[in-house]
Amino acid sequence: MVARMWLKPLPIQFLDAGYCTHPELVPMRNGKWKSMTFPSMFVVIEHPSAGIMLFDTWYSMRFLEITRRFPGRIYGLTTPVFLKPEDCAHHKLSKLGISPNDVQHILISHFHADHIGALADFPKATYWFHEKGWKSVSKLGRWRGVFRGFLPELIPVDFLQRVR
Numbered sequence: 001m002v003a004r005m006w007l008k009p010l011p012i013q014f015l016d017a018g019y020c021t022h023p024e025l026v027p028m029r030n031g032k033w034k035s036m037t038f039p040s041m042f043v044v045i046e047h048p049s050a051g052i053m054l055f056d057t058w059y060s061m062r063f064l065e066i067t068r069r070f071p072g073r074i075y076g077l078t079t080p081v082f083l084k085p086e087d088c089a090h091h092k093l094s095k096l097g098i099s100p101n102d103v104q105h106i107l108i109s110h111f112h113a114d115h116i117g118a119l120a121d122f123p124k125a126t127y128w129f130h131e132k133g134w135k136s137v138s139k140l141g142r143w144r145g146v147f148r149g150f151l152p153e154l155i156p157v158d159f160l161q162r163v164r
Contacts, residue, residue: 011046015092017058018083020114040114042089044098051104054125057118059083060090066153067113071146075113090121100124111137112149120156127163134163 024031043055067076103122108129
């Protein structure tokens with residue numbers, strides 16, 4: 001009999017950060033015009049050596065501010081977002097005893113505004129993403145960005161200095 005060494009599972013939690021609504025036919029091939037609710041989920045991972053990581057950040061109060069004025073308002077009108085301050089990632093993490101400065105890494109799945117809405121709330125995090133994803137949006141202006149689901153104003157001013 002061979003002895004097996006079992007690894008302790010990493011503490012991973014799925015948390016919500018508000019939600020949006022959208023017509024069912026947008027994400028579903030045979031969907032209807034009726035409105036559907038899409039919860040916005042992010043993941044917090046407590047890695048034993050790399051520290052606290054987030055997979056995406058979802059919405060933030062900053063996101064709501066940006067989508068109150070044009071051209072971001074177009075995003076807000078087509079995909080209404082429902083968010084209270086206590087729904088934001090930094091608030092949810094504080095309930096777990098994690099401060100925004102404790103977040104060491106943010107894994108960005110893609111650059112749609114709903115996935116990067118709270119990047120600026122975590123001032124010490126290093127950003128990880130696929131280079132092609134960034135290149136596809138990095139040169140878009142505010143107007144063109146909106147039509148691709150990207151709001152450039154959500155990118156922190158020191159973003160490129162914190163990229164891996």
